[in-house]
Amino acid sequence: MSAISVGLLGFGTVGKGVYETINKHQGRLQAILGKQVKVSAILVKNVDKHDLPDKDVLLTDDFQKIIELPKLDVVIDAIVGKEPGYTYLRQAVTRGCHVITANKEMFAHHGSELKTLAKEHNVSLGFEATVGGGIPIIQTLKQLLNANKIERIEGILNGTSNFILTSMREEKLSFETALKIAQEKGYAEADPENDIEGYDAFYKAVVLSELVFGKTPEWEKSTRKGITDISIEQINIASSLGLRFKHVASLEKEKNEVRCTVKPVLVGESHPLYRVEGVQNAVSIDADIVGNISLQGPGAGMFPTASAIVEDLIHLGTNDFPAVFEEDEAEGIEGGLPVWALLGEADHAKLPEDFEILGRISSDAVIVKASEEAVDSLDDTTLIAYQILGDHGFAEVLAEQVQPV
Template sequence: MTAIHVALLGYGTVGKGVYRTIEKHQERLKTILGKEVKIVAILVKELEKHQWVNNEVLFTDNYTDIINLPKLDVVIDAIVGVEPGFSYLRQAINRGCHVITANKEMFAHHGTELLSLAKEKNVSLGFEATVAGGIPIIQTLKKLLNANKVDKVEGILNGTSNFILTKMREENLSFEDALKLAQEYGYAEADPANDIEGVDAFYKAVILSEVIFGEQPEWEQTITQGIGTLTLQQIKLFESLGLRFKHVASLQKSNTEIQCTVRPVLVTNSHPLYQVEEVQNAINIEADIVGNISLQGPGAGMFPTASAIVEDLIHIGDKQLASSPEDSLFFEKETKENIWALHGEIDNLLLSDDIRISKEIHPQVVLVETTVERIINLKTSHEICCFEVLGNIEEDKVLHGELIKEENINHSY
């Protein structure tokens, strides 16, 4: 029986998870693939930090030793950073190897180029593990795109931020104390900037945009806001009103422009993301035929990420992994008006007539209906906090109340 010869780049948490998963489930993989999956080489950055005793596997810090192996079918990228991962995978594809990556930062920057090269060389490129860990969002979207048109995607794509917001609300912790707890548990790095500022979620949103729309949003036009400015007072106030803060990445297409945001929003208990807590990730998809689909699960970790990589290995022959952008389907929608919560000194707040008051739910909180563009203008001219509200307001019992009458609102014309 012939074997599938695999090289593994990186032997940290994810790399170890992939190695152990393949070794433990070898018989199952043989049944599915009809071949043995054989890891023939592992690349590490510093040899002296590892103890390796399997003489049948090349353990090296030199990528040239790997790319020149006589038998090499698949290269799995489990390292971090744009380089050297991009260069390594480009060399592997040029050699004719199938590749699989969990490197979201690299793929957000160079995914289009790698997909094009993979198509040219007639090899597959798997990237399920770049978004939401063990949640099979990439394959789900690819299958949906066969018939459905995806209207919008909203997701909690970073477990660290979600953990911090959960602990602040449940245990009355300050942001600083919740972050420290996340670091103690190993959920946050010593430098947590990418997680708490939304950079990690943005990279994942970029990858999803490629899958759904066949192109990326304009990076400089993306709205990315972190959670570091949220206070315990704000979290407890909105909790008393039946709302929870979530750090949500959102994608949708308006006319020819892809709108991408990563920011703290408020969700009602009718929204699928309301119950997503701790380090869980979740993605809500709105499509024209199937309607709403929600996927939830572990967004990171040794075995959830390894699961996504091994599933890509099983799908390695699926040439849709290198599908061209023009095959993607989408809705083109006009700019939509959404519900926003304005928090702060609202008694004498002057609103233009294109921002409609929905209801006042607290002396310091009023709900309005308007577009994101008008909210941005409002935030720059007033010292108030503005949070989008996701979910059906009319279904939320806590938020039921009489509409504020127009004559009681101060407008500036």
Template sequence: MSAITIGLLGFGTVGKGVYETISKHQGRLQAIFGKEVKVSAILVKNVSKHSVPDDEVLLTDDFQDIIDLPKLDVVIDAIVGREPGYTYLRQAISRGCHVITANKEMFAFHGSELTRLAKENNVSLGFEATVGGGIPIIQTIKQLLNANKIERIEGILNGTSNFILTSMREENLSFEEALKIAQEKGYAEADPKNDIEGYDAFYKAVVLSELVFGKAPAQGKSVREGITDITIEQIRMADSLGLKFKHVASIEREKDTIRCTVKPVLTGEEHPLYRVEGVQNAVSIDADIVGNISLQGPGAGMFPTASAIIEDLIHVGRGDIPSVFEEGRPEGTVIYEPVWIIWGDADKAELPEGCEIISKVSKEVFIFKASLEAVSLLDTSDLKAYQVLGDYAPAAKENKQVQTV
């Protein structure tokens, strides 16, 4: 019986999860494919630091050893960084291999080109694991696009930042205290910049933008803000108003460009992301026919990410991964004036034209309505504005006891 042969790039947390999943679920995979699924080679940085239970698996630090294998059907990319993953996948596609990647940074920058190359070489390109770990975001969006026009996507795409904000609120911790706990639990790296400054979520948002709208967000319409400036006092005040801080990525079409923001926002009880806590990820999708669809689940880790990769492997084996990243998807423009909560002195603040104060919570906290453009003109050295996602009626909250800061 012939086998589906796999070259696995990387043998860290994700790579080991993929290898172990294929080994443990071989019977299930053989029932699906009608043949054995076999990891034939694994690429690592340092061969002396790794071992593989199966002596027949080639363990190497040279990608050329893998690309030169007599039989190679699928290359799975479980490494990080734009390079060398991009170069490796180009070589694999050019050889005629199907490829699957979990490398969000690389794919955010090179997804369109790799998709074009895969189409030219008549091979499949799977990237479910680049966004949301074990949540089937990519496949769900592909299915929706068959009939729906997606108008907006909002998501909590990084479990580390969500864990920190949850811990600050539930445990009454400072940002620094919550970050330390996240590092102790293994949710945050020693250098947590990619997570807490929003880079990780932004790369994932770019992938979704390419998929949904056929192009990356415009640089001038992109905002990436971290959560390091949020204080426990702000979290308490938000809680007293029935709101929660969330680090949310949002993408939507605005005329001929795509607006993408990754920033801390406030969510009310009615918003789909309000109850997403801890290291969970979630995505809220608004489409013109189906309405709102929300997906939630583990966004990272050994087996959730491995699950997404294996799902892609099954789609590859069945030949049902459609082409994506097509320019010119249906246009849709969303124009609205969201509600904002500002920390600052409303009496001294010089608000741009179009900003309407609708409620004063305290001397230094007030609620107002304004367009995104008007808020961008605020003097951010004196004021800090946080958007409230979803429907929010501040008048309904005024009877609730407010904690002053």
């Protein structure tokens, strides 16, 4: 009985974690899959840099040598960037290989094409590792979707930006110092833009949108804002109101369009994401029948991500893309204007009439209700607006706490 032959693309942190986990769990994999799992080949950038104890693994910098192996059952994508990942996985699927990917940027851009191609070739396509590292977000959503319509998802999907925000608040650090520590600890890349500007979280939200709503978010209705404008002074004002800054990705379906927002927001103690600190990731899911479910865990790292990939390996052959139904169309999330904290020179602020002032907090903050458009068109450059997430009850409690005008 021949082993399941795996081609592994990339041998960085994630790739090494996958290789080790597969080797360590042979007994378990064999018991579940009925066969051994053997990493036959690894694609690396520089062959001379790596030295594997297992000499019968093909270590190569040429993908063609892998895709032309006489036996190749699964290709695992542990490289980054849209290309060459997408081209390689297309070739793998076309050859009839199952594919598993941890590459969120590639999958956010080409997920739906790969899904279609995988269906045509009757192979499975695992992407649990693209979102939330070791937290089984994808499987949980698939499970919930069997009986529920998902109405909204809010998540902290990037551990680096969450680590920076947590460090700033807990250690009273500037953004720059917190970023430097994140880089020293290996949480942030030398070029941190992907994390702190919200690109990484946005890619992950796009993957979730396609899974849950069956479509990509509308680009012109979507927002992506980074956390670089947040100052320690703003964090202190928020703390005095019992609020914390979080870099939150949210997905909402309005009529037939999906709107994706990645931006820094303020959350209160009753919000499921309030206590998600450091490099942790979490998602809060609102579903029509079950209500709110939240999941939290390690969003990145060698072994959490490897765990997600190995979980996908177990599901080889179960090609279960959940169906997305339009049967009972949503009326949309119940209305009411969003609540915002305007931070800055709040005592000088003359706000337009379409701002309902809920309360003024001394000189540096005012809590308002206003539409997103009204906030966007606010031309007072001494004020920065942060949305306060939470239900309407929460906003009212907050308004009671602050002094009304």
